[in-house]
Structure formats: C-alpha cells, structure tokens
Amino acid sequence: MLTVQTLEAHAQALRARLTGELVLPGDPGWDEARQAWNLAVDQQPGAVVLAETTGDVVAVVEFARDNDMRVAVQGTGHNASPLTLLADTILLKTQRMRAIDLDPVTRIVRAEAGALWGEVTAAVTQHGLFGLAGSSHDVGVVGYTLGGGLSFLSRNHGLAASSVTAIELVTADGQFRRVDAENEPDLFWALRGGGGSFAAVTAIEFRAYEVAEVYAGMLVYPWERAGEVLETWRAMDPTRLPDETTVLGRILQVPPLPDIPEAFRGRRLVVIEAVHLGDEQSGAELLEPLRALGPEIDTVAMSPAASLQMLHMDPPQPVPGASDYAMLGDLTPDAIDTLVAHAGPGSDSPLLSVELRPLGGALERPEAHHGARGTFDARYVMFAVGMxxxxxxxxxxxxxxxRVVEAMDAYRADEGYSNFAERSGDAAELFADEDVYGRLRAIKAGYDPEDLFRANHPIPSAR
Ligand SMILES: Cc1cc2nc3c(=O)[nH]c(=O)nc-3n(C[C@H](O)[C@H](O)[C@H](O)COP(=O)(O)OP(=O)(O)OC[C@H]3O[C@@H](n4cnc5c(N)ncnc54)[C@H](O)[C@@H]3O)c2cc1C
Structure with a gap:
C-alpha cells in the first residue's frame, strides 16, 4: 500500500502522465496550490494535481486507485469547509480546465469542469441567453450544479441540475464516460443533485434560456426598519408569487472595506432583492407594498440579464468565511420577529448577511426528467454568513x-441543501425522501464501491 509518506517516491510516474502539474507538500507553490476559495479553510491534502485535460483526470484516478489513495475533486473551493481528513487524498483541482462552448441554435452550453459562472454568463448573454447561474460570479459551474444550483431564475426554470443535458466524467475504474438520460441514466440522475461522490466530472452540458433583460435590483432601508420591511415582504408570500418573480429579504452588516460603494460601506441595512422576468409595469405592481415603505435606495429597473451576477453583492474575490443555514417552511410574523431579534438591531450579531431566499414555483413541481435534487419541500432557504x-x-x-438557525428551529423543514451546507454532517439529512438517499447509496456502491471519491458532502456506499 502506498501512503502519503511514500507518495514522493512515486511522484515521477504520475508527473510523467500529466499535462498539468503535481504539487507536493514542501514544493514551491504548495500553499497556493492547496488554497481553497474560502480562505478560512486550511486544506492539507497528500498532494494537489492541477489538471489540464481529461487525460490528467484519468491519470489521477488510476494512480489513486492503484495506490490506495483517494481523490477529492475541487473546482474553486467555495464549499471546501466540510472536506476534512485529506491526508490520504489527492486534491484534484480543475481550475485550469475552463473552456466554454455555446451552440446558439440548440442553446446548449458545454462548460469544462473548472469554468466559473461569471465566465458562462459573459459568453451566453452576448446571445441574449442566460444560464441558471447563482448569485456569485466566481462559483464553479460544476460544483454548484452537482449540488442542485439555486438561481434567481429557479422559481421559473427550476434548479440548474434540472437543465443539464449531459455530463462527461471519469469513474473510479478510470473509464471516461459521457452520461445522459439514455446512457447510464442512474449515474446521470445521481450527479444532478447528489454531489461529487460518484465520479470526477470533466465537463457538463446544460440548457441556457432566452433572457435578455430583467426587471431587477435592490430596495434598501436602514436596519432599524428590519422588522417592518421583512414583515411586509413576508406578507407578500414570496413563495407563491408568479414563478417569474423572485424577491428575497436580507439583513446586512456591510464591512467598511474600501472597494465597497459608499452607499453601503460600513452600514447596517435591510435589503430586498427583486428579479422579475417580465416588464416594468407588472414587476412594479408586485413590488408596490415594499416601495410604499419608502426605500432609501431603489435600483429596481429594466436591466441586462448579466447584471444578475452582481445583484447579491457577493465577494469579488476569495474571502475567509463561515456560515450556517436552514431550510424553512412557511413563515409567520413570529418567525420574522425571531429572525430580527437574532440578526437585527440589538442582537450583537457579527454576521455580515442573513438572508431568506424564497422557493416554490418550479422548485415544488417534480418532473420525470429531474435528477436526485429537482425540488424542495421547504418554502425558504435561510443562509447566515460572516467574515x-x-x-x-x-x-x-x-x-x-x-444560534440563528436554532432560533428558527420551529419553522424548520425536514430536509437540507448541500450547496448551502458549509459544515460537515450526515448526508442523509440533506434528502427528505429516504428512497432518494437509498438510491444514491446504491449508485455509489455500483460505481465507486471502494469510496475513491471524497466529496464535501459524501454519500456512503450502500454496502
Ligand atoms: C459567495 C457564494 C455564493 C453562493 N451562491 C449560491 C447560489 O446562489 N445558489 C446556490 O445554489 N449555491 C450558491 N452557493 C453555494 C455553491 O453553489 C456551493 O458552494 C458549491 O458547492 C460551489 O461549487 P464549487 O465548484 O465552486 O466549489 P467546490 O468547493 O470546488 O466544490 C464543491 C464540491 O462539489 C464537488 N465537485 C466540484 N467539482 C467537481 C467535479 N469536477 N467533479 C466531481 N465533483 C466536483 C466536490 O464534491 C466538491 O467538494 C454560493 C456559495 C458562495 C460562497
């Protein structure tokens, strides 16, 4: 058996097979190579491979398999914090595999494993199209989509995973495969919501949608008004608005950093973010109750779809962060009071953002083509994060x-969402439906019985 202690002696054999780079502890560039996007995470793998080709991915998988090591595939490391105990593991980074191709006729995008959402958005918006990107421009397309992928457009178009048409990957036996609804449908199903436990994905294909313009922006109020604003928002029943409309509420404590616009820098605010796939008049009617409160800043207007990648003001570059989250059911006025008491004025909260994203719409309608995660039973996802x-x-x-999550326990839905889960836990708790979890475990047993792939939210084999 090869261990990390003897990895160095065998490194030459692996290096000879790679177009990309193998970096070992102590090598120049080691700290940079092992760094995750979340700078608070201290990853200490046995080795890092910066893959450049599918052949590199095959080489790493075969090397790990033959030498009793494991493989953790990472696009950006946005969700690296649950990955632990990496000593016997090769961290396979895909950040150099970034090609993006769009067929403007079929509107199918093919993105290599390291592509970022901002890059896809830049490529497709030139053609009046939009992929189901999340709020952040530098989240990886593959990691986000394997977890589900909750976009501002998901109440209308579903999760990103439900728009995937094919996945190219390397399985634990070292085989390259292209899976879709007809070819290895079980594996195709598992990857669309089950995460990275089943294979190393080298590229993903998905549908983009015709969205040139949106009625979107922010309504901003001082945080002293958090209770009033969020209760007005809740009373609009955001999870039952038309599918074309997504309106989220959040409490923000913006750090006093120089690159943050002055209107926000160092301020405590309550913010509504609205995205409406429709015209100004229909959007404005829906937002009327919130506008009637007299926001201090109102940026909601017809805007190019590309502007959605900046709407949430996610960090422009890697940062150190920690978070917790909860899936919630319907909210009552008491729920808003509880949230504000724990995250708003007088709470002594150190959190930068506590947000409530509405679900519902297409996210509550199961369809036959969906993968392991196509819908949520929950009505809202709450995400609480700080520096x-x-x-x-x-x-x-x-x-x-x-504490915020605990306080909201009475409103909790009985499921999870791996993309927003940044702490390690039992993957069974992510899936409300035991049959879904059981099927994922059986597929893991079929394709990766020796547990070669170490995902951040691992699905154990059914053996
Ligand atoms: C600022 C910020 C904003 C976010 N906004 C949203 C949002 O709007 N909607 C939403 O749904 N989520 C959102 N997320 C969560 C995000 O989707 C998850 O963190 C996701 O896991 C990130 O994927 P990644 O590839 O960038 O990260 P990574 O940490 O690199 O990957 C996460 C996991 O995905 C798997 N994986 C990645 N690449 C591969 C591959 N090639 N083959 C096999 N497995 C792979 C691995 O198991 C890996 O551990 C956000 C996160 C942050 C930090």
Whole structure:
C-alpha cells in the first residue's frame, strides 16, 4: 500500500502522465496550490494535481486507485469547509480546465469542469441567453450544479441540475464516460443533485434560456426598519408569487472595506432583492407594498440579464468565511420577529448577511426528467454568513449563525441543501425522501464501491 509518506517516491510516474502539474507538500507553490476559495479553510491534502485535460483526470484516478489513495475533486473551493481528513487524498483541482462552448441554435452550453459562472454568463448573454447561474460570479459551474444550483431564475426554470443535458466524467475504474438520460441514466440522475461522490466530472452540458433583460435590483432601508420591511415582504408570500418573480429579504452588516460603494460601506441595512422576468409595469405592481415603505435606495429597473451576477453583492474575490443555514417552511410574523431579534438591531450579531431566499414555483413541481435534487419541500432557504479573518472571528460567526438557525428551529423543514451546507454532517439529512438517499447509496456502491471519491458532502456506499 502506498501512503502519503511514500507518495514522493512515486511522484515521477504520475508527473510523467500529466499535462498539468503535481504539487507536493514542501514544493514551491504548495500553499497556493492547496488554497481553497474560502480562505478560512486550511486544506492539507497528500498532494494537489492541477489538471489540464481529461487525460490528467484519468491519470489521477488510476494512480489513486492503484495506490490506495483517494481523490477529492475541487473546482474553486467555495464549499471546501466540510472536506476534512485529506491526508490520504489527492486534491484534484480543475481550475485550469475552463473552456466554454455555446451552440446558439440548440442553446446548449458545454462548460469544462473548472469554468466559473461569471465566465458562462459573459459568453451566453452576448446571445441574449442566460444560464441558471447563482448569485456569485466566481462559483464553479460544476460544483454548484452537482449540488442542485439555486438561481434567481429557479422559481421559473427550476434548479440548474434540472437543465443539464449531459455530463462527461471519469469513474473510479478510470473509464471516461459521457452520461445522459439514455446512457447510464442512474449515474446521470445521481450527479444532478447528489454531489461529487460518484465520479470526477470533466465537463457538463446544460440548457441556457432566452433572457435578455430583467426587471431587477435592490430596495434598501436602514436596519432599524428590519422588522417592518421583512414583515411586509413576508406578507407578500414570496413563495407563491408568479414563478417569474423572485424577491428575497436580507439583513446586512456591510464591512467598511474600501472597494465597497459608499452607499453601503460600513452600514447596517435591510435589503430586498427583486428579479422579475417580465416588464416594468407588472414587476412594479408586485413590488408596490415594499416601495410604499419608502426605500432609501431603489435600483429596481429594466436591466441586462448579466447584471444578475452582481445583484447579491457577493465577494469579488476569495474571502475567509463561515456560515450556517436552514431550510424553512412557511413563515409567520413570529418567525420574522425571531429572525430580527437574532440578526437585527440589538442582537450583537457579527454576521455580515442573513438572508431568506424564497422557493416554490418550479422548485415544488417534480418532473420525470429531474435528477436526485429537482425540488424542495421547504418554502425558504435561510443562509447566515460572516467574515472569518481570525480563528476568533470564525468561532464567533459559527456560534452566532448556529444560534440563528436554532432560533428558527420551529419553522424548520425536514430536509437540507448541500450547496448551502458549509459544515460537515450526515448526508442523509440533506434528502427528505429516504428512497432518494437509498438510491444514491446504491449508485455509489455500483460505481465507486471502494469510496475513491471524497466529496464535501459524501454519500456512503450502500454496502
Ligand atoms: C459567495 C457564494 C455564493 C453562493 N451562491 C449560491 C447560489 O446562489 N445558489 C446556490 O445554489 N449555491 C450558491 N452557493 C453555494 C455553491 O453553489 C456551493 O458552494 C458549491 O458547492 C460551489 O461549487 P464549487 O465548484 O465552486 O466549489 P467546490 O468547493 O470546488 O466544490 C464543491 C464540491 O462539489 C464537488 N465537485 C466540484 N467539482 C467537481 C467535479 N469536477 N467533479 C466531481 N465533483 C466536483 C466536490 O464534491 C466538491 O467538494 C454560493 C456559495 C458562495 C460562497
């Protein structure tokens, strides 16, 4: 058996097979190679491979299989915090595999494993199209989609995973495969929501939608008005608005960083973000109750679809962060009071953002073509996040975000969502339906019985 102690001696054999780079502990560039997007995560794998080709991915999988090591595939490391115990593991980074192709006739996009959403959005919006990107421009297309992929357009078009048409990958036996609804449909099903436990994905194909313009933007109020604004928002029943409309509510404590616009820098705010796939008049009618409260800033207007990648003001580059989240059912006025008491004025919250994203619409309608995650039973997802520049800050953010989640326990839905889960836990709790979880475990047993692939939210084999 090869261990990390002897990996160095065998490194030459692996290096000879790679177009990309193998980086070992102690090599120049080691710290940069092992770094995740979340700078608060200290990844200590046995080795890092910066893959450049599908052949590199095959080489790493075969090397790990033959030498009793494991493989953790990583696009950006946005969700690296649950990945632990990497000593016997090769961290297979796909950040150099970034090609993006669009067929403007079929509107199918093919993105290599390291492509970022901002890059896809830039490529497709030139053609009046939009992929089901999430809020952040530098989240990886593949990791996001394997977890489900909740976009501002998901109430209308479903999760990103439900728009996938084919996946190219390498399985634990070292075989390259292209899976779709007809070819290895079980594996295709598992990957669309079951995460990275089943194979190393080298490219993904998915549908983009005709969306040139949206009626979108922010309504911003001082945080002293958090209770009033969020209760007005809740009373609009955001999960039952037309599918074309997504309106989320959040409490923000913006850090005083120089690259943040002055109107937001260092301020505490309550913010509504609205996206409406329709014209100004129909959108404005829906937002009327919130506008009647007199927001201090109102940016909601007809805008190019590309602007959606900046709407949520996600960090422009890697940052240290910690978070917690909960899937929630219907919210009552008490739920809003509880949230504001724990995250708003007087709460001593260290959290940068606590947001409530509405689900419903297409996200509650199961369809035969869906993969392992196509819908949510929950009505809202709550995400609470803060900066974790020092270990003390990290501990404070973890403790407080945990308290917010605990406070909302009475409204909790019986499921999870791996993309927003940044702590390790039992993957069974992510899936409300035991049959779905059982099927995922059986597929894991069929394709990766030795548990070669180490995902951030691992599905154990059914053996
Ligand atoms: C600022 C920010 C904004 C976000 N916004 C949204 C949002 O709007 N909607 C939403 O749904 N989520 C959102 N997320 C969550 C995000 O989707 C998850 O963190 C997702 O896992 C990130 O994928 P990644 O590839 O960038 O990250 P990584 O940490 O690189 O990947 C996460 C996991 O995906 C798997 N994986 C990645 N690449 C491969 C591959 N090639 N083959 C096999 N498995 C692979 C692995 O198991 C890996 O551990 C956000 C996260 C952040 C930090």
């Amino acid at each position: 974790a520049i020092t270990p003390e800050m990290k501990a404070a953010v973890e403790a407080h975000s945990g």
